[in-house]
Amino acid sequence: MRSIVPAADAALTPGTHQIDIDGVRQVYHVAGTGPVCLVHSGGPGMSWEYLRMSALEEHLTMVYLEPIGTGDSGRLADRSEYRIDTYARFVHGVVEHLGLPRVHLLGHSHGGFVAQRYALDHPDRVAGLILFATSPVTGPEFWADAMANLQNLPARLPHRPEAAGIPAAFPEALASADDDTFTERMSHVLPAYFGDYWAQEAEIAPVFATFRAWIAPSGGEEPAPFDVRDALGSLTVPALVISGEDDFICGTRWGRMLHDSMPKSQLLVLDCGHMAHLERPEAFTRAVADFVNG
Template structure:
């Protein structure tokens, strides 16, 4: 399949009999991008400015969009997402790829890098964390509660804490999509300062991951970070309510030789709030990680 209007090519393969859709655009070293959620449509993560420097491969994670669904809802685990990611990497045929994981996609990226270090040229951990659990979620919920105080002049902000709880309780894909669109401002330092985000918000789609991202035990790879010898960039926004500087700093301190960048005017979506700074950071990192690159 091909989408010539945007210069993006759409492909599908089958992994363990399940359809995996991904999209390719750009030129240069291959960078596979795994979106977050889990369950958020991939389009929000597209970064056209990076496509001028990298061959960007955007996955539609299994269980979302045009990709297939798993027969057993209990199978939506990190190892499953990583298995489908590996299938795409294998199909691309590149010896090594850069891997960009956003939010929950960053959990997948960490798991993949630990399991397949020989296939990763560089790791871009975008607004993510090496650990979840009670402390992680308590911190996020405290930031949600403080959101109206940060935006006292915005009437919409006052309802965000209640709306966030509604999103957590959504029982259908349609309800989840509606709730996610409503709470989207939480994910920005100042959503209302960016009029260009309105179409993205209106078109955002989401599918409920039956496991809601939960694993048999909370995600925690802190003890394994020191074994990551892959060039790594940890990047987040200073105002990210869920995966902010504390968690990116933890990644940076745990992964030898890693870089840390905190963008001062961003929340969870640096690539949309500070696109030039985000693109420059990723481009500089990938260029420095490729021997002989200029």
């Protein structure tokens, strides 16, 4: 891995940064002030902007990654290399570049898988772990649970006729053959990721006005389903698990499993879907800021 460690203040200047990791461009953005929190968005293949947390920037120095294969970051020549351990390797390249002994690490959804992998591989570099709307395991049972919850969306929101077509639209989005089609179709199914999207549409819709998705990194399941439940028991890094009651894909079942797997974790359950930072911003911000500063 080629990465020159600079003075931390240069690497953490507010704005957009670009570094080289193993010959691949890695872009990240810095905003805010306070303890450093590195943020890895979900997907894989989703643009990072939806995870911008302006309220947290009043408490923390937020370092938002553009995961490889998305945005202005580079693409990997071999699509099969888009694995959780690869994303974790790029996280380590950024941590090294920042020149700090330890950082807080926030991973959302698939980014939570990456954060768990990184914390297990480099526990000495993680001051605290924020696992947001994620799970310690995937595989057939995980996906069956998600699809059952998705099919139940119209029944859960009978007063929202727009919800009726989303269960059928989701597999069509995953079957997209190009980036533009994937972006368009995912935009149509985004309401599934919220407790009640239409109740907060005025606040949420602008966040996704420039939403982009890239199909290339979405090469399917890992060589084996992600499962770190047994390994997490050895992790002594403090952790905050945030889970939404109406999260169809990474709900409280998986959040509680994460919490039960880690000896130094705390669990926050909110009445929302997959996007607590947008649906319950005050409670989310308070919990993360208190966790980091505490």
